Amino acid sequence: MKKLVSVLMAGTMALSLAACGSGKDNANTFTFANELDIKNLDSSDADDGMSFNAMHAVIDGLMDVDKDGKVTYGIAKEHTVSDDGLTHTFVLRDAKWSNGDPVRAQDFVYAWQRILKKSGNYAYMMGSDGAHLAGADELMAKNEAGSELTQEDLDTLGVKAVDDQTLVVRLTSPVSYFEELMTFPCYFPQNEKFTEEQGQNYGKSADAILSNGSFVMESWEPGSKAVFTKNEDYWDADSVKLDKLVMNLVQEPTVAAQNFDSGNNDYAPIDSDLVDKYKDNDAFWNVKSGFLFYVMPNLQNADLQNQNLRKALSLAIDREDFAQNVLKDGSIEANGFVPEDLSKGPNGEDFREDAKDFTTYDANAAQEALNQALQELGKSEVTLRLLYGTDESPMDTMATYLQNAFTKLAGLNIEMVATTKQDRIYNKEANGDFDLACTRWGPDYGDPTTYLYLMKTGNNNNYGKWSNEQYDALLNQVNTELDVQKRWDLMLQAEELAMNDYANIPVFQKGNTALLNPKVKDLVNQQVGTPFTFKYVNKEG
Structure with a gap:
């Protein structure tokens, strides 16, 4: 049964905007500015949006997105699914790597095995928290137990190259959004010979990455600039209108906006401080993103194991005021842990519409909850460290707002811990060195599970160590439930359980504000997966 499902990713917008602004650059060059750097282009390791943007510019997966953000074929030209939904067969098209090698089914097998062998940041997406590949959970468990995976072990993973053009994938449970998953970078292929030759340098420089996609990376100066040129040997080269793609890296919004005004950027993200200046400019661009900003309590802290303390923190936040009067960038208050416009249920309703609202602002109730917590803890006051990254706007703005809100509660002291995003995640959070x-x-x-899995016991990103057997049981049922309505109801129940226990404290759903050159058409921005697709960008003369 041939099955090509065109799924409109939640919140996807194909940008075809008319704006007044910059445009000095060559008509066939698109210059994209971003506050963040590219971490690397290794799909077994990278886990940030900017790296995904760059990676997707040079690499196609089995599936891709079209101009409207809908799922379409990429390296695969045909996809069939068995009647029980457990076996997916992909037939690959004739495509080449930039060194002239053909893209083979084995390139996907190698890449998927490699991310598990390395315990990459997105290795969990191979198992029951993602694609449900047969054998993936067992391989991850063996790895976590300290056993190095052998090739014999890796060959038990449910992905096989029948021949150079045929890839067969076996699952433990049907996954309705499997084609959409295949657009995500952790499922991208890697050329085994080239990757092994590069070793630890793979994906860390322009010379250490191959392309099978729209562009070839010409140069990359970390922290400064990355330059890509059109891949003339790309299988879909006729769809690529640009000759060159330039990424200006680590440009803070004020500088990016100045460069936009002077014609040196075609796309420039701006923050809340610049919204009032540009909001009436025709170049002003604003959409809702899928990013949820939240506070993660560390339950290894004995004080934060107290539910009333976590409740007090949540009640103390005026989310609407913060989103509308501080950020002013289209962000909205978060009413739950699953954002708006992510997924629709069997009845066609958005998850947030079906779910309850779990957040409210009530300063008096917050103080009452804190008083109760202090009584239960036998303390007159509590001091908590609030960790945040200064290089991941508007995280610093959020942290300052939270500090002000929390310290209004009598008996609660907040110590600010400022650091970088990398240190926040991979050192302090990973080692439990934080309170909030x-x-x-x-x-x-x-799908709502992309958020709900974050609070599951043992999830790699559950640094706060909240754990609930009933919650885990609900998500295990979600993984195997074939009835779509029952599965939907189970996810609603799971979110309610976690939010009522303040497992995490949602604050806001991010809005994206930027300036976009009037000549730019068909820049695809997505709420789900890789943020930007540059393949179709057309810059008019």
């Missing part, structure tokens, strides 16, 4: 962490999550795919 300002963090965020962007959806990897258009």
Whole structure:
């Protein structure tokens, strides 16, 4: 049964905007500015949006997105699914790597095995928290137990190259959004010979990455600039209108906006401080993103194991005031842990519409909850460290707002811990060195589980160590439930359980504000997965 499902990713917008603004650059060059750097282009390791943007510019997966953000074929030209939904067969088209090698089914097998062998940041997406590949959970468990995975072990993973053009994938449970998953970078292929030759350098420089996609990376100066040129040997080269793609890296919004005004950027993100200046400009661009910003309590802290303390923190936040009067960038208050416009249920309703609202602002109730917590803890006051990254706007703005809100509660002291995003995640959060962490999550795919799995016991991103057997049991049922309505109801129940226990404290759903050159058409921006697709960008003369 041939099955090509065109799924409109939640919140996807194909940008075809008319704006007045910059445009000095060559008509066939698109210059994209961003506050963040590219971490690397290794799909077994990278886990940030900017790296995904760059990676997707040079690499196609089995599936891709079209101009409207809908799922379409990429390296695969045909996809069939068995009647029980457990076996997916992909037939690959004739495509080449930039060194001239053909793209083979084995390139996907190698890449998927490699991310598990390395315990990559997105290895969990191979198992029951993602694609449900047969054998993935067992391999991850063996790895976590300290056993190095052998090739014999890896060959038990449910992905096989029948021949150079045929890839067969076996699952443990049907996954309705499997095609959408295949657009996500952790499922991208890697050329085994080239990757092994590069070793630890793979994906860390322009010379250490191959392309099978729209562009070839010409140069990359970390922290400064990355330049890409059109891949003339790309299988879909006729769809690529640009000759060159330039990424200006680590440009803070004020500088990016100045460069936009002077014609040196075609796309420039701006923050809340610049919204009032540009909001009436025709170049002003604003959409809702899928990123949820939230506070993660560390339950290894004995005080934060007290539910009333976590409740007090949540009640003390005036989310509407923060989103509308401080950020002013289209952000909205978060009423739950699953954002708006992510996924629709069997009845066609958005998850947030079906779910309850779990957040409210009530300063008096917050103080009452804190008083109760202090009584239960036998303390007159509590001091908590609030961790945040200064290089991941508007995290610092959120942290300052939270500090002000929390310290209005008598008996609660807040110590601010400022650091970088990398240190926040990979050192302090990973090692449990925090009390409260300002963090965020962007959806990897258009299903509520991309958020709900974050609070499951043992999830790699559950740094706060909240754990609930009933919650885990609900998500295990979600993984195997074939009835779509029952599955939907189970996810609603799971969110309610976690939010009523203040497992995490949602604050706001991010809005994106930027300036966009009037000549730019068909820049695809997505709420789910890789933020931007540059393949179709057309810059008019």
